[in-house]
Amino acid sequence: MAGGQQHTANSDHENHGDHGSPKLYIIGYILSIVLTIIPLVLVLNHVMSGVPLVATITIMAILQFLIQLFFFMHITEGEKPAYHVMTLALGVIMVFTIVAGSAWIMTFNASVS
Amino acid sequence: MAEVISQPVGHQHGHDHAHGHVDQESLKILGFWIFLVTDCLLFGTLFATFIVLRTHTDGGPTGKEIFDIPTFIAETFILLTSSFTSGLATLEMRKNNGSVQRLIGWLIVTWILGAAFVGLEIKEFTHLALDGATISRSAFLSGFFTLVGTHGLHVSVGLIWMLALMIQVGRYGFTAVTKRKIYIVGLYWHFLDAVWIFLFTVVYLIGVM
Numbered sequence: 020m021a022g023g024q025q026h027t028a029n030s031d032h033e034n035h036g037d038h039g040s041p042k043l044y045i046i047g048y049i050l051s052i053v054l055t056i057i058p059l060v061l062v063l064n065h066v067m068s069g070v071p072l073v074a075t076i077t078i079m080a081i082l083q084f085l086i087q088l089f090f091f092m093h094i095t096e097g098e099k100p101a102y103h104v105m106t107l108a109l110g111v112i113m114v115f116t117i118v119a120g121s122a123w124i125m126t127f128n129a130s131v132s
Numbered sequence: 133m134a135e136v137i138s139q140p141v142g143h144q145h146g147h148d149h150a151h152g153h154v155d156q157e158s159l160k161i162l163g164f165w166i167f168l169v170t171d172c173l174l175f176g177t178l179f180a181t182f183i184v185l186r187t188h189t190d191g192g193p194t195g196k197e198i199f200d201i202p203t204f205i206a207e208t209f210i211l212l213t214s215s216f217t218s219g220l221a222t223l224e225m226r227k228n229n230g231s232v233q234r235l236i237g238w239l240i241v242t243w244i245l246g247a248a249f250v251g252l253e254i255k256e257f258t259h260l261a262l263d264g265a266t267i268s269r270s271a272f273l274s275g276f277f278t279l280v281g282t283h284g285l286h287v288s289v290g291l292i293w294m295l296a297l298m299i300q301v302g303r304y305g306f307t308a309v310t311k312r313k314i315y316i317v318g319l320y321w322h323f324l325d326a327v328w329i330f331l332f333t334v335v336y337l338i339g340v341m
Contacts, residue, residue, distance in 0.1 A: 041220060059337070062337045073338060073341075077333060080334075083329045084330070092322045098158070102165075103166075107169055109169070113172075114172050114175075117176045117180045118180045121183065121184050
C-alpha cells in the first residue's frame, strides 16, 4: 500500500515537470508543420496522382488530428475511467460511418447514371 | 481530468480530489469533451455532404478554378500557429509560477492570429461571391460555403469567447473557475485547428488536384 502511494506521488512529480515545459507543444507544432508541408508539396508538384495521393494526404490529416489530441489536448491525462476518450472514440466511429458510408454509397449513383 | 486543473493549485488541493469528492470542474471539462464530440458529428455530416456534392458544379466554377492557393496555405499556417500559441497560454496557466500577464499575452497573440484567419476567409468569400461563385450557384458551392462557413463561424465565436475570458482573467486572476475556462477554450481552439486540417485536405488540396 505504502509503496503504491509512493509511486503515485512520484509520478505526480514527474507530471509537474512536464506541465512546466513547452517541449510537447514545440514537438507537436514542428510535426504538424511537417505534416502540412508534405501533402502540400505532393499535391502542388504532382508527385503522385489519383487514389494513392488522396490516401496519402488523408493519412497525413489523420496523423495531424492525433497530434492535436495527444500533444495539445492532453487526451491521455485525467482520472480513470477516461470517459472523454470513450465518447470521442464513439464519435469518431460515427463520423467515419457517416463520411465513408456516404461517399461509398454515392459512387453507385455515379455508376448508374 | 481533475489533475489538469488542480495541479497548479498545489498538493493540498490535489489530495482533496484524490479522496473521491465529486469534482465539479473536471466534470465540466468532461462535459465540454462531449460537446466537442457532438461538434465532430456536425462537421462529419457537413463533410459527407460536401464530398457527395463535390462534383456537382452544374456548369459553374470548379474548386480548381476558384481556390486561391496562397490564401488557403496562409490560412492553414496561421491557424496552426495559433493552436500552438493557445497551447502556450494553457501551459502558462498550469505552471506553478505562471503569470496572468504572460497568459493574456499568449491569448492576445492567439486572438490576433485567429482574427487574421477570419479576415482572410471573409476576403476569400467576398472575392468568390463577387466573381459569381455564390452559395446558390451550384450544389458544390452550397456544400463548400456551408462547410467552410460553419468552421469560420466557430472560429469567430472562439474569438469572442477568448476576448471575454481575457477580461475575466485580468479581473479575477487565476481561480479554479478561470483555470477551467482557460483549459476549455484551449481545447476548443485545438479542436478547430484539427477540423481545419481536414478542410485543408478534403476541400482545398483535393479540390486543386
